[in-house]
Amino acid sequence: MHTAGVTLQQVAQQAGVSLATASRVLHGSGSRTVGEELRRRVEAAAQELRYVSNAPAQALARATSDVVGLIVHDVADPYFGAIAAGAMRAAREQRLMVMIAATFREPGLELEYLRSLRAQRARAVILAGSGTADADATARLAEEIAGFEADGGRVVCVGERGPDLDTVVMANRGGGGLAARGLWDLGHRRIGVVSGPAELLTVRHRLDGARRALRSLGAPLAPDAVTVGDFTREGGRVAAVRLLRARPDLTAVLVLNDVMAAGALAGLRDDLGLAVPDRVSVVGFDDVPFAADLRPALSTVRLPLEAAGEAAVRLLLEPSGDEPRRVALAAELVLRDSTATTVG
Amino acid sequence: MHTAGVTLQQVAQQAGVSLATASRVLHGSGSRTVGEELRRRVEAAAQELRYVSNAPAQALARATSDVVGLIVHDVADPYFGAIAAGAMRAAREQRLMVMIAATFREPGLELEYLRSLRAQRARAVILAGSGTADADATARLAEEIAGFEADGGRVVCVGERGPDLDTVVMANRGGGGLAARGLWDLGHRRIGVVSGPAELLTVRHRLDGARRALRSLGAPLAPDAVTVGDFTREGGRVAAVRLLRARPDLTAVLVLNDVMAAGALAGLRDDLGLAVPDRVSVVGFDDVPFAADLRPALSTVRLPLEAAGEAAVRLLLEPSGDEPRRVALAAELVLRDSTATTVG
DNA sequence: AAAGCGAGGGAAAGCGCTTTCCACTCACCG
DNA sequence: CGGTGAGTGGAAAGCGCTTTCCCTCGCTTT
Secondary structure, three states, rough: OOOOOOOHHHHHHHHHHHHHHHHHHOOOOOOOOHHHHHHHHHHHHHHOOOOOOHHHHHHHOOOOOOOOEEEOOEEEOOHHHHHHHHHHHHHOOOOOOOEEEEEOHHHHHHHHHHHHHHHOOOOOEEEEEEOOOOOHHHHHHHHHHHHHHHHHOOEEOOOOOOOOOOOEOHHHHHHHHHHHHHHHHOOOOEEEEEEOOEEEEEHHHHHHHHHHHHHHOOOOHHHHHHOOOOOOOOHOOOHHHHHHOOOOOOOOEOOHHHHHHHHHHHHHHHHHOOOOOOOEEEEEEOHHHHHHEEOOOEEEEEOOOHHHHHHHHHHHHOOOOOOOOOOEEEEEEEEEOOOOOOOO | OOOHHHHHHHHHHHHHHHHHHHHHHOOOHHHHHOOOOHHHHHHHHHHHHHOOOHHHHHHHHOOOOEEEEEEEEOOOOOOHHHEEEEHHHHHHHOOEEEEEOOOOOHHHHHHHHHHHHHHOOOOOEEEEEOOOOOHHHHHHHHHHHHHHHHHOOOEEEEOOOOOOEEEEEEOHHHHHHHHHHHHHHHOOOOOEEEEOOEEEHHHHHHHHHHHHHHHOOOOOOOHHHHHEOOOOHHHHHHHHHHHHHHOOOOOOOOOOOOHHHHHHHHHHHHHHOOOOOOEEEEEEOOOOOHHEEEEEOOOEEEEEEHHHHHHHHHHHHOOOOOOOOOOEEEEEEOOOOOOOOOOO
């Protein structure tokens, strides 16, 4: 396999120059120049032989590559899709190749892929998606990250993972507060939360932001006003139904991501027959592309997902300093049709 | 960069064995066995030194790698998200790494990424997303594909690209027919189509399937009943509005993908004030995850997207034969709430 | 005019790994 | 008992490229 490839050696021969010269013409890193005549000959030969350089060989000789890894939970999730799109756009400008790995939400896989990327001698990896509160998994990940960096690679996170890592942080706490206050301003006093798995840091922060805001507003979140579901559409549906059965007095619910919110909307309508927003207001989180197309159009906390992907790639290019770098991205509350004022 | 890595040599030394033996223990391809005692020592040493193999070096020595490329139009598009998810799941089982490249719908980029993957000595590449009818671009792509295969790589397409390529074909024609007949069976006689860019093969086939079905039903599609828009939500909205302004007598419209259909639904409602499905029925194409969450829930032609991604990876693993391989995947019409019977 | 210099070219030493040979050790058999 | 061959271990030749070091050459300096 892959035996038939044309080598630089052959190009050099055909051009009547040395291997070194051919290398300098075709992949030269600037420091050395090659005379006009020879340069022309080499380029012509490469063209003619349809030479394609051998990236692994280059990576070996240079001890670095143009590959950057992107580890996400799920490629089909619009949240990660948006981040990935931003990252790939930025990567393209830097002529980097992006290698995406999906963990399907298994922390073990995350570790495995990080190792694999390390084996690839990827120049950097972006860890997108929330870290978990599982101390053991976090420690092993930290160890692997340290190893990766020791090998000279860069690691940047999108979303909180730990204080020593370069990260693009999105305003999860801030967004949670924004949503809670937005609901409050609409007159809502009995607000519930449909949360995701508590071990996800993102979820914790969002919930925490909402909780604090509500407390400072003088209406602390009751324990039975929070319910947990899977971070999927179905999880959102089930949890929302459970929440409103337990607390039928709630007039508004904050759902901690849009995909779950889509499920919640369906559950409230189809399973419970509750009108949104007349009977209960719903606010989502993320503002994924389809949020505006749900009916009622979903009010949600917008996170600059694509920008986060781009920021991550930019961060990658800066050498890591002594201080961990942080880029903070703000959230914004987008009120659409799933929220209404209440007299209650 | 990447200088600090532990090498196999060091592991061998620490274990007191030769490089060859260490290689056989750690990456051995089965043909040779190593004695119990030495094997144990090597494994212990690797563990202790935290050895991580150098994939580029392996790729160089073996002349093959574990990377497979996946070229899509847009990672944020749920259509590709689903295909990618299927592919990654299958790849994982085979311990392959998937490298995703997004072309953002520029044919030139597709070529560039294919070259780049070839340079990486990727074991295979999956070309997802429709080919184009542009003969020049297709020819240059074919040439690059031939080069890739000459180097020993495999190429598999998802969606029609050319008769000589191994491909996973989805029933685009069949699906178009299904949708048309479905609408017909609901009593619709004046049916329009919101199409995507005509140079996309997928679009052509879908349109062609609908056209044929309608013709055989005795109600050929009038030229002014077809309108073209961008393959995006906004493109769908604009085109649908244009179509129904030009042909207000239409009682049903087939939109050639779900993302566009979401836009069409919005346009018909907000711009034109036309009730769906009472005044006009809408059928989409693909059945992306959010289709059921649109209101009215979108009737659509379901394509087995994840299965297609998986099938592509499986196809990759089979050696390419003399005959190009084809895997055909069926479409299915899913009737939800955006379609209704009409009295005609 | 001798020395110094910068620029362009090539030889060759790796980069870290796989794999082909070759060497050696033991049964085991004729 | 030499011969045979299976089972193991190691030496070493690459894989295709980058890069250091050295050499030559044509000029400018003093």
